[in-house]
Amino acid sequence: MQQILQRASSTARTSRTLIIQQVQRLLSTQLEFTKDRYNIDRGKFGTLDDTHYGYFEDLLGKDRVIRDPEECEAYNVDWVKNVKGMSKCILKPKTTHEVSAILKFCNTHNLAVCPQGGNTGLVGGSVPVFDEIVLSTTLMNQIISVDDISGAVVCQSGCILETLDSHLAKYDLMVPLDLGAKASCNIGGNVSTNAGGLRLLRYGNLHGSVLGLEAVKADGDVVDCLSTLRKDNTGYHLKHMFIGSEGTLGVVTKVALQCPTRPKATNVAFLGTNSFQNVLKTFRKSKHSLSEVLSSFELIDAQSLNVVTKHFGKQCPISQHPFYILIETHGSNATHDEEKLHSFLAETMSDGVVLDGTVSSDPSKIADIWQLRETITAALQHDGYVFKYDFSIPIKTFYSIVEIMRERLGESAVTVCGYGHIGDSNLHLNITLKEYSEEVHGKIEPFVYQYTSQMRGSVSAEHGIGFRKSKYLQYSKSASAIGLMKSLKQMMDPKGILNPYKVLP
Ligand SMILES: Cc1cc2nc3c(=O)[nH]c(=O)nc-3n(C[C@H](O)[C@H](O)[C@H](O)COP(=O)(O)OP(=O)(O)OC[C@H]3O[C@@H](n4cnc5c(N)ncnc54)[C@H](O)[C@@H]3O)c2cc1C
Incomplete structure (x- = not known):
């Protein structure tokens, strides 16, 4: 390497x-199988035979049933190269009817299934652990309708986030969600993980933006909750059960989203400061001064920026500081927003809170600045092995865990860094090593989860629980809540064929 x-x-x-x-x-070929690294026993599921393959090939045609081991590899390994499954069968349905037929058949024959969208998930939920069939939604990519008056958009779950957003630009609309993986992640994956992203501060989370959805239960039953209404208080709000359920309760096949109007003016500021306290002061002031146009407030510590400059050769647009802040505004009047941002910057600099900064409304400069934030995840991969954490922590103590881990690990870590969505109190703590070490792993976990729990934080703010965090769910959910989750799973998927070994401890 x-x-x-x-x-x-x-x-x-x-x-x-x-x-x-x-x-x-190279990293994926060196990776151990998940079942070996984590010592997991296979559930009592059936094993694929020629009769099963025959059924799938009749249903989908041979070209949508992938059996070639080399082709299967990409669906077996996750984005961060932390987990590796052994699936020998990838199914690529195009319609809800096909998903329903697949699940009905798998349920009858007790075959386990791992739903997969863009495979950009960061908690090992999107790839199999053993030989589960991968049900890939990537060919379910039709945009069904766009209502440019109400902003209601209906699409199949395999639409790529960025592709959908580019399409909506024609209607002056935007997807109310944006994240670094936008070029690969699918709307169905976003909904199934309740993804947060870079602008949740402004546009809210998917429990608010998803108007309705269609999902297929483990037994093949199609649950139609595809409302496009903003207001619909008829009975239980069933869509919420599927939002964030990470493929364990059903396969999401269609989604109706409430999409906001695309902003006419976007501005970005990149600021440097010398302490976390000053980051907080800047955030407080930005909410007051930029109020209705503030769309994003992101933190990047110096260590995070260093990996981007080191591995991707990017340049920091301002002088070096321990903390950087990326602020974005979305508004309707470019001059007004730019003036607001400039006077905000002038005030924070004259107070000595911000030490250096640059503001831009030029789209290519804005894209360059956003790249510094969005490529951190990819750059960290180049250090070697990455331990990724995604905590919600009360904002005043937000950064302390990064400093604690730096001290606790000393020289044994290559990088210990913190970045994330400060506007949502969501910290991404990342720790990299040259290669995986069980000893260092033991120094990190369960300590980081216990600490977060003591701070009354959440062990997963936006990435979900997946495979890697299921045993730590107890640090954020009470025994009674986990009990209810298990009852729901039992009711919706009694044989447990949907995404086994994930989410539930
Ligand atoms: C560079 C980078 C940046 C990221 N930034 C963010 C961020 O800012 N905010 C954030 O929240 N996440 C972020 N992520 C994580 C990831 O992109 C999100 O979790 C995303 O929503 C996953 O979508 P996907 O289509 O790739 O789903 P996958 O990774 O394929 O699957 C994720 C989970 O959802 C299930 N699933 C997928 N599709 C369906 C379906 N149709 N029905 C039922 N279950 C399904 C899978 O079984 C799995 O459990 C980032 C990832 C990367 C690599």
């Missing part, structure tokens, strides 16, 4: 993608 990375620095920028792919491929 070292050789590949060395070559990366001497090769032109254009070949970077190729090199990242080479590194990713």
Whole structure:
């Protein structure tokens, strides 16, 4: 790997993608199977035979039933190369009817299924643990309707977030969600993880933006809750059960989203400051001064920015500081918003809270600044093995866990950094090592979860529980709540065929 990375620095920028792919491929072949690393026993599920394959091939056609081991590999390994399954069968339905037929058949034959969207999930929920069939929604990518008056948009669950957003631009609408994985993640995956992202501060979470959805239960039954109404208080709000259930209660096939009007004016400020206290002061002031136009407030610590400059050769647009803040505004009057942002910057700088900063309304500069934030996750991969944490922590103590872990791990970690959605009190603590070490793992977990729980935080703010965090669910959910979750699972999927080994402890 070292050789590949060395070559990366001497090769032109254009070949970077190729090199990242080479590194990713190398890391995935070196990866142990999840079942071995975590010592998991296989559930009592059936094993695929020729009769099963025959049924799937009749239903979908041979080209939508993937059996080639090399092709299956990409569906078996997660984005961060932390977990690796052994599925020998990937199914690619195009319609709800096909999903329903697949699940009905799998339920009857007791075959386990792992639903997968863009496979960008960060908690090991999207890939199998053993030989579960991967039900990939990537071909379910039709945009069904756009109502440019109400903003209600209906699409199939396999639509890629960025593709949907580009389509909506024609109607002056936008998807109320944005994240670094937008070029690959699917709307169904976003809904199933209740993804938060970069603008939740302004546009709220998916429990608010999803107007309705359609999902298929484990037994193949299609649950139609595809309302496009903003107000609908008829009975239980069943859509919420599927939002954030990470493929354990049903496969989401269609989604109706409330999409806001696309902003006419976007501005971005990139600021530097010397203490976390000053980050908080800046956040407080931004809510007062920028109020209705504030759309994002992101934190990047110096260590996070360093990995981006080190591995991707990006330049920091301002002088170096321990903490950086990215502020974005979305509004309807460019001059008005720019003036607001400039006077906000002037005030925070004259107070000595912000030490340096730059403001831009130029789309290419805005994209460059956003890249500094959005590529942190990918850059960290180049350090080696990454431990990723996604905590909600009360804002005043937000950053303390990063400092504690830095001290606790000392030289054994390559990078200990913190970044994230400060506007939502959501911290991404990341710890990288040259390679996986059980000893260091023991120093990190369960300590970080216990600490978060003591702070009355959440062990997963937005990424979900998946495979990697199921045993830590108890730090954020009471025994009675976990009991109710288990009852729901039993009712909706009595044989437990949907995404086994995930979410529930
Ligand atoms: C660079 C990068 C940046 C990221 N930034 C953010 C961020 O800011 N905020 C955030 O919340 N997340 C973020 N993520 C995590 C990830 O992108 C999100 O969790 C995303 O919502 C996953 O979508 P996906 O289509 O890739 O789902 P997958 O990874 O394929 O699946 C995720 C989970 O959902 C289930 N699932 C997928 N599709 C369906 C379906 N149709 N029906 C039922 N279950 C399904 C899977 O079984 C799995 O449990 C980031 C990831 C990366 C790599």
